[in-house]
Amino acid sequence: MNITIIGTGYVGLTSGTCFAEVGHTVTCVDNNPEKIETLLNGEIPIFEPGLAELVQQNVAAGRLKFTTSTEEGVANGDVVFIAVPTPPQPDGSVDLSFIEKVAREIAQCLTPEMGYRVIVDKSTVPVKTGEKVAQTVRRYAQEGVEFGVVSNPEFLREGCAVDDLLNPDRIVIGSNDDQALAMMQKLYEPFVAPVLVTDINSAELIKHAANSFLALKISYINAVANICEAAGADVEKVAEGIGTDKRIGRAFLNAGLGYGGSCFPKDIKAFIAISESIGQPFDLLKEVERINADQLTRFLDKIREKLWVFRDKKIALWGLAFKQNTDDVRESVALKLAQAMLDEGATIVATDPQAIGTAQRFGNLSGDISYTEDMYEALDNADALVIATEWPVFATADLKEVAKRLRTPLVFDGRNLLDPEDTQAAKLEYEAIGRSVS
Numbered sequence: 001m002n003i004t005i006i007g008t009g010y011v012g013l014t015s016g017t018c019f020a021e022v023g024h025t026v027t028c029v030d031n032n033p034e035k036i037e038t039l040l041n042g043e044i045p046i047f048e049p050g051l052a053e054l055v056q057q058n059v060a061a062g063r064l065k066f067t068t069s070t071e072e073g074v075a076n077g078d079v080v081f082i083a084v085p086t087p088p089q090p091d092g093s094v095d096l097s098f099i100e101k102v103a104r105e106i107a108q109c110l111t112p113e114m115g116y117r118v119i120v121d122k123s124t125v126p127v128k129t130g131e132k133v134a135q136t137v138r139r140y141a142q143e144g145v146e147f148g149v150v151s152n153p154e155f156l157r158e159g160c161a162v163d164d165l166l167n168p169d170r171i172v173i174g175s176n177d178d179q180a181l182a183m184m185q186k187l188y189e190p191f192v193a194p195v196l197v198t199d200i201n202s203a204e205l206i207k208h209a210a211n212s213f214l215a216l217k218i219s220y221i222n223a224v225a226n227i228c229e230a231a232g233a234d235v236e237k238v239a240e241g242i243g244t245d246k247r248i249g250r251a252f253l254n255a256g257l258g259y260g261g262s263c264f265p266k267d268i269k270a271f272i273a274i275s276e277s278i279g280q281p282f283d284l285l286k287e288v289e290r291i292n293a294d295q296l297t298r299f300l301d302k303i304r305e306k307l308w309v310f311r312d313k314k315i316a317l318w319g320l321a322f323k324q325n326t327d328d329v330r331e332s333v334a335l336k337l338a339q340a341m342l343d344e345g346a347t348i349v350a351t352d353p354q355a356i357g358t359a360q361r362f363g364n365l366s367g368d369i370s371y372t373e374d375m376y377e378a379l380d381n382a383d384a385l386v387i388a389t390e391w392p393v394f395a396t397a398d399l400k401e402v403a404k405r406l407r408t409p410l411v412f413d414g415r416n417l418l419d420p421e422d423t424q425a426a427k428l429e430y431e432a433i434g435r436s437v438s
């Protein structure tokens with residue numbers, strides 16, 4: 001099928017490329033000319049494992065192209081996806097101005113001669129946005145234009161987006177229009193995954209409910225971790241003990257500094273605002289947010305307790321990205337932690353396998369911070385090592401080398417990556433999350 005994706009960011013570029021990979025012909029549109037220029041030059045504007053190769057192969061095969069022209073995109077696509085940002089407003093509700101603008105732009109490019117078109121919302125949007133998109137397109141399109149609107153939320157995780165897209169747990173398509181649903185089912189035929197067909201409102205709600213539930217799991221285990229600390233238990237054992245129950249599952253029970261990233265913080269805020277706006281306040285999610293914010297404060301207290309004061313202390317910081325396998329630093333807890341330590345006068349030498357460049361460009365950190373590609377070099381003469389992101393390379397660090405390079409052998413592990421016994425063997429003083437047993 002011929003499809004178009006409007007918005008060539010994390011979601012648009014990765015999903016467009018994966019649609020091309022399974023045989024569709026895809027036009028990716030973006031109104032940022034530098035981004036399109038980069039892609040036309042064969043470069044990828046983001047780090048996502050496996051993506052660069054797939055983009056190259058599909059461009060070479062003639063199934064994937066890039067343009068800044070929405071008109072060209074709409075002319076080429078029987079199915080037109082919207083994958084533009086839905087950022088939070090100061091009160092937590094969703095700024096839908098990007099979606100509204102694209103709906104108008106699509107409407108103005110449609111003609112009755114094009115025949116029936118499907119407009120698909122892939123961005124994460126509040127329930128009932130599809131109805132608004134349909135109204136807007138109808139209002140701005142010529143008489144006689146035929147179209148259907150679908151909600152097809154995206155569940156990919158950054159860092160494993162290609163695999164999540166090619167092998168999804170499920171595909172959700174929601175619409176009140178049978179012709180649109182039939183076209184979407186055909187589009188997804190090459191994927192081996194259960195397809196859940198719903199009305200449009202339910203599909204939109206599934207996305208916010210899914211992200212909120214995952215965030216809830218994280219805050220739940222973090223609250224349990226704090227109880228473990230006070231009681232002298234090990235949260236890793238508790239997570240294993242509850243996670244092996246199939247009804248609960250071990251995934252997303254990793255205690256740590258809490259969730260960050262461009263999605264969970266904004267989507268939880270959005271779901272709180274949506275539920276309030278329709279008269280059904282979801283206060284449980286406010287507690288999820290409170291626990292999440294507390295994790296950072298508690299961790300800082302823990303470091304302060306050992307160091308006494310941050311001023312004139314050199315901290316080796318392992319991790320800048322909001323999670324492993326990405327260069328994305330949006331809403332990264334690692335950066336919030338770094339800024340808090342800098343504010344108290346610490347000197348930081350930071351490292352990250354992929355996110356040094358993005359942290360320098362977009363992190364807005366102010367204070368005495370420098371960066372090194374070499375995670376061991378960061379440790380030289382430092383008063384403590386602080387681990388803030390769950391990169392596997394940190395989990396397998398040579399702890400003898402860590403102990404040798406640090407000035408004082410203090411390690412604060414904000415992601416429970418290291419084995420307490422190994423740290424003991426290396427003569428490191430080790431603090432983690434919810435692991436008070438020695």
Ligand SMILES: NC(=O)C1=CN([C@@H]2O[C@H](COP(=O)(O)OP(=O)(O)OC[C@H]3O[C@@H](n4cnc5c(N)ncnc54)[C@H](O)[C@@H]3O)[C@@H](O)[C@H]2O)C=CC1
Nearest residue numbers: 007008009010011012030031032083084085086123124154
């Ligand atoms: N990043 C992620 O892991 C996931 C994001 N989502 C959702 O997908 C949506 C998009 O997120 P990202 O891809 O991360 O955003 P992004 O910021 O990486 O990409 C959005 C792109 O849209 C472009 N754009 C904005 N207005 C445009 C217009 N009028 N015409 C053409 N292009 C336009 C921007 O230039 C940008 O390149 C959001 O609603 C987000 O919540 C959903 C699942 C996963």
Ligand SMILES: O=C(O)[C@H]1O[C@H](OP(=O)(O)OP(=O)(O)OC[C@H]2O[C@@H](n3ccc(=O)[nH]c3=O)[C@H](O)[C@@H]2O)[C@H](O)[C@@H](O)[C@@H]1O
Nearest residue numbers: 154155156157158218252253254258259260261263322323
């Ligand atoms: O809507 C979205 O944008 C996406 O948001 C998340 O994906 P992502 O933000 O890429 O990353 P996650 O792997 O979910 O991690 C989010 C945050 O939670 C933290 N986390 C995750 C898991 C865990 O057990 N503990 C924990 O603290 C991570 O460190 C990270 O800061 C969801 O997992 C995706 O399904 C969803 O599509």
